[in-house]
Amino acid sequence: MSVIQEAAALLDGAAAERQEVDQFPPGHFTLEQAYEIQRASIQRRIERGERHKGIKLGFTSRAKMIQMGVDSLIWGLLTDSMIEEDGGIVSLSRYIHPRVEPEVCFVTRRVIDAPLTSLEAVDYLEAVAPALEIIDSRYRNFKFSLEGVVADNCSSAGVVIGPWSRRFDCLANAGVRVQFDGRDVLVGSTAAILGHPLRSVVQASRLLHGAQMSLPAGSLIMAGGATAAEALRPGLHVQCRVGSGSGALGQVT
Ligand code: OOG
Numbered sequence: 001m002s003v004i005q006e007a008a009a010l011l012d013g014a015a016a017e018r019q020e021v022d023q024f025p026p027g028h029f030t031l032e033q034a035y036e037i038q039r040a041s042i043q044r045r046i047e048r049g050e051r052h053k054g055i056k057l058g059f060t061s062r063a064k065m066i067q068m069g070v071d072s073l074i075w076g077l078l079t080d081s082m083i084e085e086d087g088g089i090v091s092l093s094r095y096i097h098p099r100v101e102p103e104v105c106f107v108t109r110r111v112i113d114a115p116l117t118s119l120e121a122v123d124y125l126e127a128v129a130p131a132l133e134i135i136d137s138r139y140r141n142f143k144f145s146l147e148g149v150v151a152d153n154c155s156s157a158g159v160v161i162g163p164w165s166r167r168f169d170c171l172a173n174a175g176v177r178v179q180f181d182g183r184d185v186l187v188g189s190t191a192a193i194l195g196h197p198l199r200s201v202v203q204a205s206r207l208l209h210g211a212q213m214s215l216p217a218g219s220l221i222m223a224g225g226a227t228a229a230e231a232l233r234p235g236l237h238v239q240c241r242v243g244s245g246s247g248a249l250g251q252v253t
């Protein structure tokens with residue numbers, strides 16, 4: 001087996017078995033190969049019957065870069081099996097050492113197959129929603145290099161999406177608040193996401209173009225965490241609110 005297929009099988013197996021693995025030695029593969037590993041590992045899920053659902057961006061905020069010690073924008077692929085229900089119960093046994101972080105999610109209304117400008121981005125979007133991402137690195141102790149995390153599909157594991165709306169006007173510098181059992185644990189602003197979450201759509205279009213990929217209409221785009229992530233524990237009630245009052249995008253639980 002090639003380095004690519006071997007790493008893809010290892011990481012896919014780790015996710016499926018909820019078993020953490022050691023990091024690859026430095027220089028084991030390049031960043032370009034890491035994206036190939038990511039695609040090969042998702043291909044294994046597709047062959048098991050999962051469906052492509054869209055993409056996620058990572059390290060679009062300083063808070064996330066600092067927490068994880070990685071300072072480049074990265075992206076990963078979402079499948080339908082990662083979707084958790086808004087207001088539902090998340091079974092932690094599906095994960096290894098899950099953390100949660102506040103995001104916003106877009107759904108596209110047109111195929112994205114060329115780089116977009118910020119002005120064009122909204123035309124390609126059907127709706128936006130407050131969202132929570134559940135990240136779950138397959139690496140031991142949640143520690144990784146840039147190449148390592150990309151190969152591991154950027155720690156993608158779960159996504160919880162709140163109510164959809166076309167309130168794109170609410171996205172500029174909206175307050176983001178995550179509560180665990182009613183107590184604030186993560187507080188920030190949508191402005192932390194590349195200055196404005198719509199820039200994540202612009203970046204997504206560029207990254208897709210660079211990878212010679214397109215995104216069909218109806219795809220999800222997770223904009224990236226607005227704050228650092230916080231570990232999940234059994235029994236927690238987790239709620240995320242984006243915006244407030246007349247500028248509220250809504251909440252997801
Ligand atoms: C990598 C994924 C980063 C984000 O929103 O910045 C990410 C990780 O932190 O494990 O999802």
Ligand code: MG
Nearest residue numbers: 101133224225
């Ligand atoms: Mg994220």
